[in-house]
Amino acid sequence: MTTYEQRQREIIRRIAIKAQKQPLLGSGLWFHHDIRDNFYYAAYLFAASVDPDLSVPFDKELTLASSSQMLLKVLKLQDRDPDSPTYGHWPLGLGPVPKEAKPNTLPVELMGSLMVYFYRDHQEHMSQPLQAAFENAFEHMYKSRFYAKEIREFNHHEAKYTAAKLIFGQMFRDYELVEDGHRSLVRTLRHIRENGMREYGALPWFWHWVQAFTAAWELVEDVDINRDLSDMLDYLWHERSLYYLRGAWAGPHARSLPHDAPKDGNVLFDYVQFGDFPLPDEMPRTEFAGFLYYEAPEDVSRNALDRSIPLEAARYAVLGGGAAGEESRRIHKYVYITEDYAAGGAWERVREYDNEQHRWDVTLPIGRGQSINQLYFFHPGEGYAELDPRHESDIGEVLFRKNVVIALYPLPEGEESRIVGVLPKGEWIREPNALFGFVDRVYLAVRLLRPCQVEELADRDAAESRGGPNGVVVEAIGRADAERLCIGSLQEFAAVMREREPEFAADATRAFYRSLAADEELELSRGTDGGYQASVNGEAVSFARYEV
Incomplete structure (x- = not known):
């Protein structure tokens, strides 16, 4: 076996x-x-x-x-x-x-x-x-x-309709329906190869793509169709591998259900495919991971399982444009993955279904018991509820640079203006505007423009920072990298990081920070045109470098 x-x-x-x-x-x-x-x-x-x-x-x-x-x-x-x-x-x-x-x-x-x-x-x-x-x-x-739907949006609904055309067409010997399904499959694969997946990292929708096309691959007997189904599944598993870290889904999420943030819970297909983390007790999306299987290409599995060399993954996806007159736009996705953590997210804010875009985080592998495995902050927006850290507002600008995330929240003045965040359980040093932590094999430094209050919960530390415009700078460093910098304890890490305080504009229109790991000057600031500009060592960060 x-x-x-x-x-x-x-x-x-x-x-x-x-x-x-x-x-x-x-x-x-x-x-x-x-x-x-x-x-x-x-x-x-x-x-x-x-x-x-x-x-x-x-x-x-x-x-x-x-x-x-x-x-x-x-x-x-x-x-x-x-x-x-x-x-x-x-x-x-x-x-x-x-x-x-x-x-x-x-x-x-x-x-x-x-x-x-x-x-x-x-x-x-x-x-x-x-x-x-x-x-x-x-x-x-x-x-x-x-299943008789026209392919227009290239989303998970249409992916399932396409698979159903192939499956039911073969079952009832409706070869016209099979041909329709094959055309839909080829068109969908060509579109996502050229434009990325508009449901970028969407959970659980991504797994619906995988389940539908794996079922079709198992059931359809036509050699040519089966080959195209293999190409589709190879693409999907390659896409998954870009954001994979021992069961976690790093980087941006187009949709996050309560079991996706701040703790990755939709992990059963990853467990079957990769198996490099313990099967958790809670399994919120059982679906058919216990039955369906398509072996990912060897290079995909190797890349997903071997994070000994840090990787920058940068992609884009075209959103919109599916309906007549609908304007399309690009969203740029970025994640930096090491063997111990990942950092990244979506450069652009997009209002997705039910306002569930998960903009950025620092992600740890799963298998941390009851503790969450994500660290992030955001300004609460439509749909937000206490103890459910999702649903952010449109306010927020970001800069991603390897192990560093900078986020600015130019909120109005006043005690009601706030950002909230979550921290995984670990060893933490708390200061008014800073949090220094050691979680598993990772040192974490969180600095804020305004003071932050933290409440200890059973599975996380919940943070809140009030008072008006705000900003957050997070830097993560693996223990091995910290040791090369002669850092051997959380206290030593905190002492070093106190010498590298970020500079925030009082109205949260600018943040400047010199990173510890790469010793780079990072700046995120609002320009004269009102838009935000990111720079590394004085050179502007162009989205063009992420259009790969």
Whole structure:
């Protein structure tokens, strides 16, 4: 058995045990918040129950029956009325009475293709009623033509539609649909190669791309299409490797759910592919990581796993322009990755879906127990809530230079103006305008324009700085680099960094800092035209160097 198969079986076992212990609701389902979780948990429990070599602490015969019943309950909630506008769809949220829940377009997008994949590999263990229920559901999905969408946005929805065209076209021998799916695939791959992914580092959307196209790659038998699917998956895993650090997703996020920031939690596909971090207890996005697998190219895996030589990864993505008259713009992504930490983010502020852009952070590998693994600050914006450090405002300018992040927040004067931040648990020295820390193998220096208050929480330190215009300078240094600078303790690090105080303009329109690790002069300032300019050693930082 290969190592990736061992990791998948570990996931199957862990989720199956959770599913077996999950109490049933009055409806007979496990969850009402999202129908897909019922399908995913039931699929894992079913798979564990029919695997003779998988050791589990429950009666497999009983759980095979219960998981089969759960799958039947999910399948029966499909809208089977051909005259319905939601024909072929399932509800998403099930409410108090699942039978009365309104169908939603989302579940079938991803769950439909995964159902086909699951059925292919497990149908021999299914009862006749369950087999018939799956086949009936497939026919309704195919006839509904939910996938018959024009490619315009090059987003995760259309990626899943493309995969569904290929999968259902082959299943029902609709070769015109297969050809349509192939054209969509080739067009999508060409677009993202030329323009980057508009959902830059989006979680969980990125994994929806991976799941949909991996399922198609597994199921489609046409050699030419399969080769193009391999090219797509190679591209996706290369993109993932650029921001990978032992399970963490460094750099910018187009979308961050609560389990993505300030702690990377959507890690199961990374665990199966790379396996260089412990499988966490909490698994918020189970989906199909325990079943689907596409081996990343050797150079991609090597680059992701070997961070002994620091790497600067710089890309851009074209956003917008998908609809007629919609203006397109570029967002530049940057991350500097070492074996112990990463730093970077998005140069430009973009208002994404639900205002969830995660602009910048210093990222540590996962596997830190309960502690978060990200350090960042921001000005709260629309959707922000206490104890949920996401949803920032449009106010903020940044400069990224290897291990240093400079951020300016030209806020109005007043006690109500504030920035908030999060710090991973570790050893910290707190001063009014500075925080010096040693976390795992990394020294961290955080300097602010205004005083900062810190509250210790169970999994993080929560920071807040009030009073008006503000700025933050963060420098991270690995222990090995610190030792080369004759720094052997947090106290020595703090003493050295106190000699390198950043210079802030009182209105937060300028910050100047001489970095310790590279001994470079970094400046971020507002020009006469109102725009912000970044410079390194007096030379302007041009976005052109990031258009690679």
